[in-house]
Amino acid sequence: MTPAARRVRLGHGADHAPRAGKVTVVIEIADIETAAERIAGHVVRTPTVPSPGLSALLGVPVTAKLELLQHTGSFKVRGAAAKLLALSEAERAAGVVAVSGGNHGIALAVTAAALDVKATVVMPRSAPVRAVEIAQASGATVRVTDDMAGAFALTAELRQEGLTLVHPFDDPVVIAGQGTVGLEFAEDAGELTDVLVSIGGGGLISGVAAALRARRPGVRVWGVETEGAQAMSEALAAGGPVPVALSSIVSTLSAPAVSQLTYDHVAELVTEVLVVPDRDAVRGSLDLADHAKVWAEPAAGCLLPAARRVLERAGEDVRLGLVVCGGNATTADMAAWTDHFSLR
Template structure:
């Protein structure tokens, strides 16, 4: 199994330049109150579809030859990858069929349809099987949410930008679900600055990766268990490919409680003036419960939150 390299990430950066936003690093001087600037936020919520997933989607579609791309694409996702593939497909003028579980927040389903994609709703835990049938029916090309080198390399462009903007960064905290984001960012960081600490973050209620890393192999948590977390974008499990990357690039994995996540959503809204979905706030939650010495960057991975849920969290 061949893993993604820094050359793959650099090639991805060249392909997606002009298609995605080069997000800034936003200082958080309110976070520590010690005078020294220690925390920065990388707000991928500012991307066109409100999440980092657009990087991997554009790189995967851009990597296809013209004839293959013309067949259209298929994806399965709880939301942000769905929107990313739909948006990228619309930019390329090709069809997109997106399989989404019925429990996906409506704001993400509606946003996916906005980009012209055909949405296929499915039962919990059936995304992959339904997507395979859609591929067979349509002849489209599957763009998986994380289990693909081109997707991982696209997400890794975030790591390139972090090192360019803060070359003396000490720690980067990254949400972990299927593992594509942390795999890509970790690959870039470890190649460019091996001493940086790359810390993955999971909800306690969906901590399958944390357990897998402890025992040395992937473990399976039921979809019913993983669906308990408010962080709906972090309910997937790593693939063989991403788990191999995570074992290589993560220095640590921290789990955070539901209360930690809600508090981080409130803090980002009230202090940073950034809207984060619960999944996007877990890295800040980890910083609050387990800050490390030196300069830290936390990845705000997405901001697609249901208005009613955001209102409830802010009122809490």
């Protein structure tokens, strides 16, 4: 068993008591610290900044962790770098493969090129055109399938042919890499009571929640999904991972199922997972541009409508933290979504 998969339970706040008799696989803070050392020099320590505009909009202090300023446009480069740098020479020589709704593919392609590793990225047709173009321009082979389920199936076939899998979320090394977002947030932010994190397959929130529970155990962590990409919500309702039908426009959050590993983290460490409509996620992206002066994709825009719901439940003494996970949406994408939802 790898160090990152030891069976432990991190500390709990009063609002999230451990379940009786439950021992869950949770990434340790030491594993996240190791990942931070490993990926230093390969990723950006992104700004953690108070947002006067969002604070005025929401009526409470807001601090934003700007992962959209990574050189790949999203947090995904952290997990990709952590995994690639941990591979053996034989695993690298075999070449790597990943399935992606967009951002993981970009991260893997760019990082693999920097490390001189041959990469194959499998994406559904719903993935942003820009993500496909960037992955190809970085030297990766891109395979496109009809849907996300087909992308996962093809990736499994390529793995059987000998390629080394770099899973977007079902990997303790990748989760530890994503957890470095939470490690930096804990070190760089002022006082926080609640942190909101978007969920696709759950790798980011698993790592961030593990880091925050260790470094700031009183902070509540909330997950956010979009309708039609709510694999974690349905898993929590079912008591474990289940396949879900995908219909959200937010391809970067569209996992056909979460993993047992990410489910365990969220069930153990996250206060609640909120689900918002696509329209509100796009509106949130526009609000982030207008009020925070950042260009974020709807996978991050969904945090704002969810934040309003957190405020309704938690009261006026909240000090919010938002992990602005990515900005890989084009002006054409945003214009199309704005027109589709009549948001002009």
